[in-house]
Amino acid sequence: MRSLSLALVLAACSNAANPTPDAPAGVVDASIVDAGPPLGILIVNEVAPGETPDWFEIVNVSGSAVQLGDYCYSDAADDFAKCKPFSAMSLATGAHFAQDVDDIISGFKLGSDEAIFVYRIADHRLSDSLDWDDGVAPAGSTFARLPDTSRSIRPHRSRSS
Numbered sequence: 232m233r234s235l236s237l238a239l240v241l242a243a244c245s246n247a248a249n250p251t252p253d254a255p256a257g258v259v260d261a262s263i264v265d266a267g268p269p270l271g272i273l274i275v276n277e278v279a280p281g282e283t284p285d286w287f288e289i290v291n292v293s294g295s296a297v298q299l300g301d302y303c304y305s306d307a308a309d310d311f312a313k314c315k316p317f318s319a320m321s322l323a324t325g326a327h328f329a330q331d332v333d334d335i336i337s338g339f340k341l342g343s344d345e346a347i348f349v350y351r352i353a354d355h356r357l358s359d360s361l362d363w364d365d366g367v368a369p370a371g372s373t374f375a376r377l378p379d380t381s382r383s384i385r386p387h388r389s390r391s392s
């Protein structure tokens with residue numbers, strides 16, 4: 232929030248009779264800062280939209296086992312009514328888990344240009360998300376972090392072939 236802090240300092244130093252409300256960008260950023268950074272406990276490592284069923288893979292990158300039932304997933308940001316809890320199971324440190332997604336299992340499907348969000352249910356904190364664009368994961372391919380859990384995301388041949 233350096234820009235907002237600077238704006239406040241400048242406002243304090245300026246003539247009080249002539250305020251200059253010129254920092255709308257700082258106001259927009261505030262909601263993001265308030266939510267905090269993603270937890271990064273469960274990472275969305277790979278998505279396979281357009282498969283039957285669609286699926287995505289998560290990895291537990293924390294130093295201890297995670298109860299998946301404490302987390303939920305959604306294709307809509309901050310939609311906790313839609314957010315579907317994972318099954319109650321323990322995911323070991325470093326372990327991968329592929330979650331199938333369809334209207335019956337999840338209440339939604341994964342489209343060709345969407346995103347998937349994983350939240351901790353107790354406090355609605357985002358653990359991780361992955362956004363993809365149309366055409367990046369054609370039939371037979373997925374969209375994945377390569378190498379695993381990295382910030383580099385690109386098309387990847389489906390492991391199911």
Ligand SMILES: [Ca+2]
Nearest residue numbers: 306340341342
């Ligand atoms: Ca969808």
Ligand SMILES: [Ca+2]
Nearest residue numbers: 344345363364
């Ligand atoms: Ca998208």
